Amino acid sequence: xxxxxxxxxxxxxxxxxxxxxxxxxxxxxxxxxxxxxxxxxxxxxxxxxxxxxxxxxxxxxxxxxxxxxxxxxxxxxxxxxxxxxxxxxxxxxxxxxxxxxxxxxxxxxxxxxxxxxxxxxxxxxxxxxxxxxxxxxxxxxxxxxxxxxxxxxxxxxxxxxxxxxxxxxxxxxxxxxxxxxxxxxxxxxxxxxxxxxxxxxxxxxxxxxxxxxxxxxxxxxxxxxxxxxxxxxxxxxxxx
Amino acid sequence: xxxxxxxxxxxxxxxxxxxxxxxxxxxxxxxxxxxxxxxxxxxxxxxxxxxxxxxxxxxxxxxxxxxxxxxxxxxxxxxxxxxxxxxxxxxxxxx
Amino acid sequence: xxxxxxxxxxxxxxxxxxxxxxxxxxxxxxxxxxxxxxxxxxxxxxxxxxxxxxxxxxxxxxxxxxxxxxxxxxxxxxxxxxxxxxxxxxxxxxxxxxxxxxxxxxxxxxxxxxxxxxxxxxxxxxxxxxxxxxxxxxxxxxxxxxxxxxxxxxxxxxxxxxxxxxxxxxxxxxxxxxxxxxxxxxxxxxxxxxxxxxxxxxxxxxxxxxxxxxxxxxxxxxxxxxxxxxxxxxxxxxxxxxxxxxxxxxxxxxxxxxxxxxxxxxxxxxxxxxxxxxxxxxxxxxxxxxxxxxxxxxxxxxxxxxxxxxxxxxxxxxxxxxxxxxxxxxxxxxxxxxxxxxxxxx
Numbered sequence: 001x002x003x004x005x006x007x008x009x010x011x012x013x014x015x016x017x018x019x020x021x022x023x024x025x026x027x028x029x030x031x032x033x034x035x036x037x038x039x040x041x042x043x044x045x046x047x048x049x050x051x052x053x054x055x056x057x058x059x060x061x062x063x064x065x066x067x068x069x070x071x072x073x074x075x076x077x078x079x080x081x082x083x084x085x086x087x088x089x090x091x092x093x094x095x096x097x098x099x100x101x102x103x104x105x106x107x108x109x110x111x112x113x114x115x116x117x118x119x120x121x122x123x124x125x126x127x128x129x130x131x132x133x134x135x136x137x138x139x140x141x142x143x144x145x146x147x148x149x150x151x152x153x154x155x156x157x158x159x160x161x162x163x164x165x166x167x168x169x170x171x172x173x174x175x176x177x178x179x180x181x182x183x184x185x186x187x188x189x190x191x192x193x194x195x196x197x198x199x200x201x202x203x204x205x206x207x208x209x210x211x212x213x214x215x216x217x218x219x220x221x222x223x224x225x226x227x228x229x230x231x232x233x234x235x236x237x238x239x240x
Numbered sequence: 241x242x243x244x245x246x247x248x249x250x251x252x253x254x255x256x257x258x259x260x261x262x263x264x265x266x267x268x269x270x271x272x273x274x275x276x277x278x279x280x281x282x283x284x285x286x287x288x289x290x291x292x293x294x295x296x297x298x299x300x301x302x303x304x305x306x307x308x309x310x311x312x313x314x315x316x317x318x319x320x321x322x323x324x325x326x327x328x329x330x331x332x333x334x335x
Numbered sequence: 336x337x338x339x340x341x342x343x344x345x346x347x348x349x350x351x352x353x354x355x356x357x358x359x360x361x362x363x364x365x366x367x368x369x370x371x372x373x374x375x376x377x378x379x380x381x382x383x384x385x386x387x388x389x390x391x392x393x394x395x396x397x398x399x400x401x402x403x404x405x406x407x408x409x410x411x412x413x414x415x416x417x418x419x420x421x422x423x424x425x426x427x428x429x430x431x432x433x434x435x436x437x438x439x440x441x442x443x444x445x446x447x448x449x450x451x452x453x454x455x456x457x458x459x460x461x462x463x464x465x466x467x468x469x470x471x472x473x474x475x476x477x478x479x480x481x482x483x484x485x486x487x488x489x490x491x492x493x494x495x496x497x498x499x500x501x502x503x504x505x506x507x508x509x510x511x512x513x514x515x516x517x518x519x520x521x522x523x524x525x526x527x528x529x530x531x532x533x534x535x536x537x538x539x540x541x542x543x544x545x546x547x548x549x550x551x552x553x554x555x556x557x558x559x560x561x562x563x564x565x566x567x568x569x570x571x572x573x574x575x576x577x578x579x580x581x582x583x584x585x586x587x588x589x590x591x592x593x594x595x596x597x598x599x600x601x602x603x604x605x606x607x608x609x610x611x612x613x614x615x616x617x618x619x620x621x622x623x624x625x626x627x628x629x630x631x632x633x634x635x636x637x638x639x640x641x642x643x644x645x646x647x648x649x650x651x652x653x654x655x656x657x658x659x660x661x662x663x664x665x666x667x668x669x670x671x672x673x674x675x676x677x678x679x680x681x
Contacts, residue, residue: 029429030410033649035437036267036278042430043281049423063418087652135273143655231475232417238533240418245451246657266441270656282434
């Protein structure tokens with residue numbers, strides 16, 4: 001592959017992460033646990049959607065890519081496509097992903113590669129997402145017995161999707177495996193302050209074929225895409 | 241407050257450097273950290289601020305209507321505090 | 336908005352805690368009447384007639400509830416928005432509605448009624464929200480029709496409220512109106528794209544306008560001669576124009592806008608009346624209005640069920656945060672430290 005093709009591969013992967021997580025957060029609207037949180041979750045969703053649009057546009061037409069690809073062509077992490085679950089699941093997903101994204105964009109911003117411009121702007125947004133997830137992790141982990149138990153369960157349930165984040169990714173211009181140690185330290189520290197143990201289970205699935213970066217997704221993702229793409233696909237060639 | 245009813249906070253926003261913080265409104269939050277964050281999301285999502293203060297509403301002491309006269313009337317009869325009290329001949333500058 | 340802290344003593348201005356005498360009450364009433372007559376604002380700690388307070392709480396709460404319930408019909412399309420640009424716009428708009436609800440609940444709290452109490456009244460049907468949100472959003476074009484017609488009607492209602500006699504409400508409305516200016520325009524632009532698009536898209540737009548036009552006209556409330564609260568609210572300068580006046584203004588604004596859209600308004604009686612200098616329009620079906628208001632609209636039950644479910648499902652989260660705050664209330668060092676990393680500080 002050429003350098004450009006490699007960049008496209010990475011742009012798609014990072015763009016799909018942002019697109020899919022933004023969509024999941026958008027599903028919260030009208031359902032959040034408190035009105036202030038409606039506003040907060042929407043802010044994060046909007047930041048991510050903005051990132052997705054820039055990244056997808058690097059690889060092609062943003063709408064063609066978002067609406068006309070089949071499930072197997074999406075390159076997002078399985079983590080971000082996981083259904084919202086209860087609020088604890090959403091927060092655990094946010095904690096895992098935003099910690100990763102913050103480490104990654106911080107590197108990309110200073111790396112001078114094709115993503116430096118986007119990353120420099122996005123890293124500030126992502127720092128806020130990470131802070132939001134951290135604040136909630138502390139409150140749920142160290143709140144009531146019920147919230148502690150729900151947060152613990154959520155952290156465990158999503159743990160198996162976290163290994164995929166550190167797979168090498170062509171064209172991204174930085175060594176993702178190098179992010180793993182700081183990620184484990186950072187997440188471990190937050191969980192520790194929240195009175196939660198770092199889960200111990202495996203961090204990847206046993207399926208050798210791979211995961212989201214290889215276009216292999218979990219079952220709920222197909223239904224998410226069906227909903228997201230239906231209207232656009234019902235009117236081929238129309239503009240909106 | 242019930243156990244799910246978060247306390248009320250008053251939000252003050254500095255819209256840009258050089259201006260003082262002004263009262264923007266109020267919101268509910270469980271603690272100061274979240275009050276700040278909620279304030280940022282709610283009152284500055286169109287870039288309206290560069291700095292935020294949050295204060296528990298319960299911590300504010302306000303003058304009450306019956307105190308209004310003694311509080312604010314005395315200053316009204318001291319016009320010599322205001323520059324317009326003084327007559328300066330026309331043409332005198334920088335005063 | 337005035338500090339909500341002020342409401343704590345607002346009810347009883349009393350001298351040193353004792354009850355005000357009849358003479359003092361009269362003096363208060365005269366001061367209040369004079370302030371309203373002089374177009375001054377009433378502020379939370381001012382004395383105000385109990386009926387004025389009750390009217391404001393009812394109206395502001397209903398307004399806040401409308402913003403919150405109004406998120407639902409539009410959020411219904413966030414996950415299906417047909418382009419990423421439209422998706423971003425729609426999310427930002429629904430987010431604004433949550434924000435506007437929050438501004439308005441704060442304004443209501445300055446009158447001494449907490450948000451929890453108001454939400455409880457909404458959930459149990461003791462307070463209303465705008466009936467318009469009991470209609471379903473069946474197609475994507477409905478998002479456009481809501482922006483153009485429903486937000487348009489709301490803005491027509493709200494702009495005069497920026498001069499409402501109650502300060503915190505007026506100030507909340509200034510903020511709301513400023514932020515809402517994009518809501519109506521995005522709806523109009525959305526419909527324009529559909530109207531000029533494929534025949535299927537055009538038909539979708541026309542169908543949405545056909546369904547939303549009459550309910551939008553009902554948003555201004557019953558005709559003046561049947562409006563229960565109007566006269567007193569006008570006297571108190573909570574309200575500045577009558578229902579029929581605002582409805583007429585809205586119709587006059589919409590007719591040329593519909594022409595530019597290339598869509599028709601579903602009213603065969605709609606025509607310009609040279610003599611009045613306004614458009615005449617056909618009779619409104621007030622039976623439907625009353626039925627929907629009573630709870631028989633297509634979505635009344637669904638809206639309240641979703642709202643109540645979200646509130647109940649979120650209780651454990653709110654409890655957890657409150658419990659955490661109680662545990663750490665003395666923990667000022669940690670608070671200060673983590674604040675540094677958070678929102679921008681002075």
